[in-house]
Structures are given as C-alpha cells and as structure tokens.
Amino acid sequence: MVLVGRSWLLAVVAFLYLPIAVMIAMAFNASSLYALPIKPSLQWFVALAGDAPLLTATRNSLAIALFTSIVATLVGTLASIALSRQAFRGRSLLKALLLPPIAIPWLITGTAMLVFFFWTGIGRGLHAMMIGHVALAIPYVVLVVGTGMEAVRVDLEEAAMSLGSTPVHAFVAVTMPLLAPSIVAAGLFAFAVSLDQFVVSYFLSTPGVSTLPVEIYSSIRKGFTPEINAISAIFFGVSTLLVLLFAQLSNLGGNRGRR
Amino acid sequence: MAIAINRRSFNALLASGVTAAASSGLMPRRAAAATEITVLNWKGYGTDEAWALKDFAAATGVTVKHDYFNSEPEMLTKLQTNPGAYDVVLINSARTQQAQAAGLLDPIDLAAAPNAKDLAPALKTHANLMVDGKTYGLSWLWGMNSLAIRTGKVTGADSFAIFLDPRYAGRLALLDDAATEIAVGALLTGQDINNPKDMKAIGDKLKAMKTNVKLLWSSEDEWNKAFAADAFDISVFWSGAAVRSKKQSKLPVEFIVPKEGAIGWLDGLSIPKSSKNKDAALKFINYMVDPKFYVAWATQAGAPASANTAAMSELPADDLNKQIHKPEYLSKLQFMSPMPDDRRQAFNDLWEEVKAGYAK
Amino acid sequence: MATRIAPSLPARLSSRRAWTTAGLLIPAYGWLTLAVFLPLGAMLFFSFLKAAPFGDRPLVFTFDQYLAFFRRPYLFDVAWRSIELGLWTTGLCALIGLPAALALARATRGRARQVLFLLIILPFWTNGLVRIFSWTIVLREGGVLDQALHLVLPSAPGLSLLYSYPAIVIGLVHAYLPYMILTCYLSVAAIEDSVVEAARSLGARTPAIFWKIILPLSLPGLVSGAILIFVPVIGSFMEPRILGGRIGVTMGTVIEDQFTQAFNWPLGAALSFIMLAVVLLIFGLTSRILPGRVASF
Numbered sequence: 033m034v035l036v037g038r039s040w041l042l043a044v045v046a047f048l049y050l051p052i053a054v055m056i057a058m059a060f061n062a063s064s065l066y067a068l069p070i071k072p073s074l075q076w077f078v079a080l081a082g083d084a085p086l087l088t089a090t091r092n093s094l095a096i097a098l099f100t101s102i103v104a105t106l107v108g109t110l111a112s113i114a115l116s117r118q119a120f121r122g123r124s125l126l127k128a129l130l131l132p133p134i135a136i137p138w139l140i141t142g143t144a145m146l147v148f149f150f151w152t153g154i155g156r157g158l159h160a161m162m163i164g165h166v167a168l169a170i171p172y173v174v175l176v177v178g179t180g181m182e183a184v185r186v187d188l189e190e191a192a193m194s195l196g197s198t199p200v201h202a203f204v205a206v207t208m209p210l211l212a213p214s215i216v217a218a219g220l221f222a223f224a225v226s227l228d229q230f231v232v233s234y235f236l237s238t239p240g241v242s243t244l245p246v247e248i249y250s251s252i253r254k255g256f257t258p259e260i261n262a263i264s265a266i267f268f269g270v271s272t273l274l275v276l277l278f279a280q281l282s283n284l285g286g287n288r289g290r291r
Numbered sequence: 292m293a294i295a296i297n298r299r300s301f302n303a304l305l306a307s308g309v310t311a312a313a314s315s316g317l318m319p320r321r322a323a324a325a326t327e328i329t330v331l332n333w334k335g336y337g338t339d340e341a342w343a344l345k346d347f348a349a350a351t352g353v354t355v356k357h358d359y360f361n362s363e364p365e366m367l368t369k370l371q372t373n374p375g376a377y378d379v380v381l382i383n384s385a386r387t388q389q390a391q392a393a394g395l396l397d398p399i400d401l402a403a404a405p406n407a408k409d410l411a412p413a414l415k416t417h418a419n420l421m422v423d424g425k426t427y428g429l430s431w432l433w434g435m436n437s438l439a440i441r442t443g444k445v446t447g448a449d450s451f452a453i454f455l456d457p458r459y460a461g462r463l464a465l466l467d468d469a470a471t472e473i474a475v476g477a478l479l480t481g482q483d484i485n486n487p488k489d490m491k492a493i494g495d496k497l498k499a500m501k502t503n504v505k506l507l508w509s510s511e512d513e514w515n516k517a518f519a520a521d522a523f524d525i526s527v528f529w530s531g532a533a534v535r536s537k538k539q540s541k542l543p544v545e546f547i548v549p550k551e552g553a554i555g556w557l558d559g560l561s562i563p564k565s566s567k568n569k570d571a572a573l574k575f576i577n578y579m580v581d582p583k584f585y586v587a588w589a590t591q592a593g594a595p596a597s598a599n600t601a602a603m604s605e606l607p608a609d610d611l612n613k614q615i616h617k618p619e620y621l622s623k624l625q626f627m628s629p630m631p632d633d634r635r636q637a638f639n640d641l642w643e644e645v646k647a648g649y650a651k
Numbered sequence: 652m653a654t655r656i657a658p659s660l661p662a663r664l665s666s667r668r669a670w671t672t673a674g675l676l677i678p679a680y681g682w683l684t685l686a687v688f689l690p691l692g693a694m695l696f697f698s699f700l701k702a703a704p705f706g707d708r709p710l711v712f713t714f715d716q717y718l719a720f721f722r723r724p725y726l727f728d729v730a731w732r733s734i735e736l737g738l739w740t741t742g743l744c745a746l747i748g749l750p751a752a753l754a755l756a757r758a759t760r761g762r763a764r765q766v767l768f769l770l771i772i773l774p775f776w777t778n779g780l781v782r783i784f785s786w787t788i789v790l791r792e793g794g795v796l797d798q799a800l801h802l803v804l805p806s807a808p809g810l811s812l813l814y815s816y817p818a819i820v821i822g823l824v825h826a827y828l829p830y831m832i833l834t835c836y837l838s839v840a841a842i843e844d845s846v847v848e849a850a851r852s853l854g855a856r857t858p859a860i861f862w863k864i865i866l867p868l869s870l871p872g873l874v875s876g877a878i879l880i881f882v883p884v885i886g887s888f889m890e891p892r893i894l895g896g897r898i899g900v901t902m903g904t905v906i907e908d909q910f911t912q913a914f915n916w917p918l919g920a921a922l923s924f925i926m927l928a929v930v931l932l933i934f935g936l937t938s939r940i941l942p943g944r945v946a947s948f
Contacts, residue, residue, distance in 0.1 A: 364703075364912070364914035365911065367705065371705060371706070393708075394706055468912060469908075469913070470912075504897045505896055505897065506814050507892075507896070507899075516787070520792070520794070521792065522791065522792070522813070635914070636915055639908065639909075639915070643725075643905055643908060644725050646900045646904075647728055648725070649900065650895075650897060650898050650900035651728065
C-alpha cells in the first residue's frame with residue numbers, strides 16, 4: 033500500500049513538473065520559436081543580463097508577491113478563524129461572498145478595478161497592484177485555512193479552556209500549532225496567486241513600473257522570446273532553493289498536523 | 292477625485308523641487324529642459340525600439356516611456372481612465388473618430404510636423420482620421436490582413452475560397468478577430484467589409500470553413516510558433532508580421548493579396564487632449580514618420596508600410612517590406628473604417644456564433 | 652461548533668465575542684469591499700446599461716443584456732460545454748488529488764513529507780501563461796510527448812494532442828491539481844491512525860475503510876478543492892484559447908471577447924454575473940446534499 037501510494041505521488045509530481053522542465057529546457061534552446069530538437073545555447077541568459085527593465089520587473093513582482101502573501105495570509109487567517117469557530121448570523125453569506133473574486137474572470141475584475149480606482153482617486157501603481165492582489169488572494173487563504181480548521185478538533189481548545197485558558201490563549205497555544213501547515217500552504221498559494229495575477233497587474237501598473245507578468249502579458253501580441261523562459265527558470269530555481277532551505281530550517285511542513 | 296488632484300499637485304511640487312535643484316546647479320543644465328513623454332501602443336510596435344528612443348533623446352532631450360494595450364477597447368479605456376498620463380497614442384484609424392467623439396483627442400497641426408509633407412495624400416487626410424476638416428491622427432503605417440500560405444505546400448492560392456477547399460482540411464488558421472473574419476466573409480461574398488448587407492451569407496461562408504479550421508490565433512507569437520511547428524498551412528495574417536516571420540524567423544511563408552482584394556488598415560498617431568507635453572509629443576510623432584527611422588526599423592526588424600512615400604522610396608528595392616506592400620495593392624484594399632456600435636456588436640455576435648459552431 | 656459553548660458563557664462574554672468576531676472579519680472583508688465588491692458593484696451597474704460608459708455617451712438603462720442567452724441560443728451550448736469542462740477538470744483533479752493527498756499523509760513522513768508538500772505547490776510559482784506555452788511544446792505533433800513515444804515505439808503513428816479537448820483538460824488539471832491535493836491533504840492529515848486501526852481490528856477491509864472513514868473525513872477538503880477548481884475553470888480563457896484551437900470556446904472566451912473585441916462591457920458583465928449566479932446555485936444545491944460540517948457552503 034505504502035509503495036503504491038509513493039509511486040502515485042511520484043507520478044503526480046512528475047506530471048506537475050513536466051511543463052516546468054520544458055520551460056527550463058527551452059531557456060537553453062537557441063530557437064526563439066521553441067523548435068525541437070534542442071540546440072543548446074546560453075544566448076537568452078546573456079540577453080537577459082542586459083535587459084534591465086525585465087530584471088526590475090522581476091524585482092517588483094517579487095516584492096508585490098511577498099507583500100501579498102504576508103498580508104493576505106494574516107488577514108485571511110483571522111477571517112477564517114471567525115468563519116469556522118464562531119456562529120453568527122450571516123456566516124453563510126460571508127462565505128458565499130468569497131466566491132465572486134474567484135468566479136468572475138480576472139479580466140472583468142481588472143477592468144472593474146481600473147475604473148473604480150480611477151473614480152475614487154486610488155489610481156494606478158504599485159500601491160494599487162498591492163491592494164488588488166491582496167484582495168484576490170484573501171479568498172484562497174480563507175478557504176485553505178478554513179479547511180485546516182475543520183480538521184483541528186474543537187474539543188482540544190475546549191479542554192484547554194476548561195483548564196482555565198482564555199479563548200485567545202487556548203487558540204494560540206493549542207490550535208495555532210496544529211494550523212501551521214494550513215497557514216504555510218495558504219501563504220504559498222497567496223504568493224502564487226500574486227505571481228500569476230497578470231491581468232490585474234497589467235491594468236493597475238503605472239507606465240514604466242512593470243512586473244514580470246505584465247511584461248509577459250503585454251508581449252503576447254508580438255511574441256515573447258525564451259528570455260522569458262530564462263528569467264522564469266532563474267526565478268523558479270532560486271525560489272525552490274529558498275523554500276527548501278526554509279523547510280530544512282523550520283519544521284512547518286506539516287509534521288505536526290498528525291499526532 | 293480630490294485625492295487624485297492632491298497627488299498631482301504633490302507631484303508638481305516634487306517636480307518644482309527637482310527644477311529648483313537643477314537651476315541651483317545641483318544637476319547638469321540639460322536636466323532642466325528634460326521632458327518625459329508616455330506613449331500608449333502595442334508592445335513591440337515601432338515606438339519602443341530602444342535604438343530609436345536613444346537617438347530621439349539625443350536629438351531632442353525628450354525621453355520616452357511606454358504603456359501598452361492588448362486590445363483596442365483596452366486602449367480606449369486606458370485613455371479615458373488615465374487623463375494626463377499619455378502624450379502619444381497609437382489608434383487604428385477605424386477607432387480614431389470614436390476616441391475623438393469621446394473628447395479624448397486634440398487635432399494635430401500637420402504643418403508643425405515637417406515630415407508630414409511626404410505623406411501619401413490619400414492617407415494623410417484619410418476620411419478615417421478627419422473630423423470637421425481637422426486631422427486627429429497623423430497617418431503612420433498601413434498594412435493588410437490577407438492570405439498567407441506555406442510556400443511549396445499550397446498551390447493555386449489566388450482566392451479566399453481556398454479557405455473552403457477540402458484539400459486543406461484541418462490546415463487553416465483564422466485570426467480570432469470579429470472585424471477581420473466578417474470582412475473575409477464579406478470579401479468572399481462580394482460585399483462592403485464595413486457595411487455588409489447580407490450577414491447571413493457571410494455567416495454561412497464562415498461556418499462552412501469548420502472542417503478546415505485547425506486553430507484561431509490571436510497573437511503573432513502564437514502564429515509563428517504554430518506555423519513553425521507545422522500546425523497549419525493557410526491563414527489570415529498581418530502583412531507586417533509576415534515580413535518579420537520571413538525575415539527574422541526564416542519561415543516559409545508567402546503573403547498573397549487574392550483576387551477578392553484584401554483588408555486594409557491605417558494606423559495613426561494621436562495626441563490626447565489631456566497631454567501635458569504636446570510639443571514634445573508632436574516632435575516624437577514627427578520623428579516616427581521620419582524616413583530615417585522607418586527605413587532602419589523596417590530593414591532591421593520588419594514593419595507594415597509607412598504612410599510616408601519618401602520613407603517607402605528609400606527602402607532598398609529588394610526589401611521584403613517593399614515587396615509585400617506594393618503600392619498598387621492600395622487600390623485593391625478595402626480599408627477598415629469607423630462603424631456604429633450596433634454594427635460592431637452584430638459583427639461580434641456573428642463571429643461568436645460561428646466560433647461556437649466550430650467548437651461543437 | 653462554537654454554538655456548543657456559546658450558551659454556557661455569560662452574556663458579557665458573548666457580547667465581547669461579537670466584537671472579536673467583527674474584529675477578525677473586518678480586515679478581510681473591508682479589504683475585499685474596497686478592492687473587489689465595490690468595483691464589481693460598478694460592473695453590476697454597467698450590466699444594466701445599453702453600452703459601456705465612454706466619453707459623454709448618454710446612459711441608457713436596459714435589462715437586455717440579461718436576455719443574452721435567449722437572443723443568442725448558441726450560448727446555451729457554450730455554457731453547458733464550460734460546465735462540462737469544469738466537471739471534467741474537477742473530477743479528474745479529485746481522482747488524482749485525493750489518492751495523492753492520502754499517500755502524502757499516510758505513506759510519507761518527516762522531512763520527505765515536508766519536501767513533497769512544498770514541491771507540489773512550487774510549480775505554481777511560475778507564470779500561468781508560460782506554463783501553458785510549455786504545454787503546447789509537450790502536446791504538439793513532433794513535441795516532447797510525440798518524440799518520447801517514438802523513442803519507445805518507433806513505429807507508432809504521430810501523436811498530436813494539441814488543439815483538442817483533452818489538451819484543454821490536461822492544461823486545466825495541471826493548473827488546478829495542487830489546490831485539490833493540498834486541501835485534501837489538510838483534511839486527510841487529521842485522520843488518526845487509531846481510528847483506521849480500530850476499524851481494521853473490527854474486520855473492515857481497505858475499501859470499506861476508504862468509503863466509511865476516509866472519504867467522509869476528507870469531504871471538507873474535497874469541497875474546498877472543488878470550489879477552488881470548478882469556479883475559476885468555467886470562466887477560464889487562456890487554456891481553452893491556446894490549447895484548444897478551434898474547440899476552445901468557453902464562457903470565459905465569450906466574456907473576454909466582449910471586453911477585448913466588442914467593447915461591450917455591459918454584455919460581458921451580465922454574462923459574468925449569470926455565470927456567478929449559476930455557480931452559487933450549484934453550490935447551494937450541493938450543500939443541501941452533502942452532510943454535516945460542509946453544509947455551510
């Protein structure tokens with residue numbers, strides 16, 4: 033059973049990484065049209081080194097994604113606690129309200145934000161992008177953390193309270209550690225949502241202040257070169273290293289979710 | 292709104308601070324005169340060629356920033372929701388009057404742009420660009436949406452009827468754009484592409500292409516990659532893009548204007564009414580129609596045809612741009628023109644219906 | 652759940668509790684209101700207009716946009732196909748994701764599990780468009796898959812999945828699978844060994860354990876996963892457009908066209924809100940069928 037499970041997992045991971053591997057391979061391919069077989073070349077990395085706007089865009093993306101994941105995780109986790117631990121009228125409505133940001137295509141949300149931010153004077157720019165990204169990441173955080181909350185037994189918290197803990201203390205001391213994997217997962221997802229949010233970024237960026245997804249999206253019509261693959265490959269490589277390093281140093285990967 | 296104004300005045304304050312610093316000798320003198328303009332355009336469409344911007348800045352002291360759009364409605368939306376943000380905007384002349392009617396554009400004084408003197412007369416004051424005798428866009432580039440085939444694989448391509456030829460089942464790529472495809476149907480049924488009377492006939496023609504249609508492309512990138520991967524042999528393509536595919540990607544593509552004629556379009560450069568740097572904007576537009584810029588751009592990268600006759604005549608005789616954009620085609624083209632909202636919507640509805648049929 | 656304790660608490664505490672609840676909710680919902688609900692409210696307003704507000708065009712109100720489906724019967728087809736696509740994607744994600752989550756929770760431990768957990772999310776840290784273009788390289792004729800097949804079976808016919816329904820489904824499953832694995836994992840990880848062992852000692856076989864214990868307990872994860880997948884998939888437009896060729900027409904692409912080609916925000920917005928209503932209806936109905944804890948959805 034264990035063996036079957038492990039092979040299934042490996043197959044799934046292989047499937048998830050297939051296009052990523054292709055993406056990285058194409059960064060080393062001379063053909064700008066992604067022709068096979070691969071003719072090895074480093075030309076796209078060389079071109080990238082001289083492409084200051086693309087590098088700045090990448091740095092902006094990283095900053096926005098980091099901000100988004102921290103803020104959205106914090107704010108979303110708080111909401112999730114209220115939604116799954118406390119009974120109050122209108123709870124179902126509040127839960128249902130998480131759906132529109134996911135259901136309405138980003139193009140519409142992006143256009144709506146552009147128009148509304150214009151009306152209210154919020155305008156465009158990094159601040160607008162951050163406002164938009166956090167909002168779009170919140171529902172994901174609430175749902176992911178909420179799922180984790182379902183799995184944490186309430187009776188443990190109650191036991192702690194019956195032993196004299198305040199609800200807040202019971203939550204921090206008992207539930208929080210059990211919830212850690214969910215919160216980490218939510219943060220990672222929020223980061224991903226922000227990186228992928230090309231439509232909203234695209235509408236809300238000020239001319240001259242670009243992000244990586246904006247660079248990619250506005251290149252669609254004309255075409256993007258494997259330079260995009262090169263920066264994506266570097267980005268992916270570095271983030272993978274950082275995340276695995278983080279996993280090595282901490283113990284947040286989910287070991288404690290199961291006792 | 293109040294916040295926006297506050298921010299703007301804050302920026303003005305900031306700017307005056309910079310100027311003060313400059314005049315007090317903290318910065319080189321040149322900086323005081325430095326103007327920055329923002330251009331709204333498709334990405335990679337001439338105005339953002341790095342060498343040209345360097346050249347332009349050296350000559351005028353004006354630096355150029357860009358913002359991009361991915362569709363014409365998006366361009367109009369950005370123009371409307373960012374007053375003051377843009378100084379030059381590229382507008383397909385079929386949309387110029389729409390933007391003008393919304394009060395977004397300033398007329399252009401052609402006399403103040405020296406390079407305008409060599410513009411082809413028919414394009415310089417093309418009806419699309421004119422409102423009440425004033426020009427709202429400087430004629431910049433024209434091009435065609437027409438037939439492109441894989442050299443050697445396709446024979447006898449002298450009509451759009453080849454889109455219905457059973458020999459090429461599953462080998463056709465159409466452009467996912469209502470105006471273009473309805474126009475193809477109109478050409479096939481001998482109608483005016485801007486005001487066809489028999490929409491049903493057009494719909495029937497387009498629907499009949501189903502077995503031939505392999506994919507609907509929406510970007511040059513997608514077209515090139517799919518063509519290079521041998522996914523199709525026949526398609527509707529942009530003339531300027533065909534030059535680039537042949538020149539840069541060495542793809543075996545042949546661009547044809549069939550006997551029905553082809554779809555022409557004219558792109559103009561306009562100055563938004565809200566621009567705060569109109570002089571610099573005009574300088575930039577003038578630079579864009581300079582034969583020197585065009586020849587360098589067209590020969591290095593590949594471009595649509597310049598509306599400037601002097602620019603076209605300076606191209607080497609064997610240049611691909613020149614071969615594809617033959618002046619005699621101008622009489623065989625039907626140019627995309629402004630149309631009322633409800634007709635545009637009817638075009639879109641029909642194309643949506645055709646596509647739904649393709650997917651079934 | 653909290654209802655079980657609430658009545659036993661003094662009234663003063665319960666009013667404090669209301670304040671706590673509000674305090675916990677306000678940051679998230681305030682933020683959502685500013686950045687999503689109000690802008691979408693504007694879109695809702697537009698959806699009752701005849702044409703997009705542009706320039707000084709007069710605002711003409713109409714309910715016409717909501718009759719779009721009756722004016723354009725082919726949209727029923729498109730809508731059904733989008734829902735079908737959502738069902739296929741969600742179903743496949745569940746079929747692949749739940750076992751993977753189970754394996755992650757029960758067949759791995761320690762550091763290996765942490766690393767796998769992260770490895771499943773990391774592919775998401777690349778741009779979606781770049782991933783889709785990578786899929787075209789994998790699926791096309793003469794692509795990675797085709798060449799791999801011919802390496803094993805040189806005599807096999809050419810394999811081209813690109814521009815087909817399966818290509819869209821593959822692209823979508825790839826894009827959304829991690830959500831399902833992670834949400835299921837969060838539920839499954841909490842199932843205690845003792846419960847499974849007790850069932851086994853009482854003679855339950857593996858299938859029975861799965862159906863009677865594991866599946867019901869992983870339901871919250873499956874439901875969250877399904878929401879995070881089904882909802883965006885029926886509005887997706889990039890995957891169908893790029894991977895589907897002429898087959899890639901969905902509600903997402905129809906709506907996109909209203910914004911990028913027709914400049915008809917009112918119709919695009921109305922179609923989005925119809926879609927949202929259908930999604931809410933579907934989840935409303937499912938929550939009646941599903942038992943217990945997930946009923947709130």
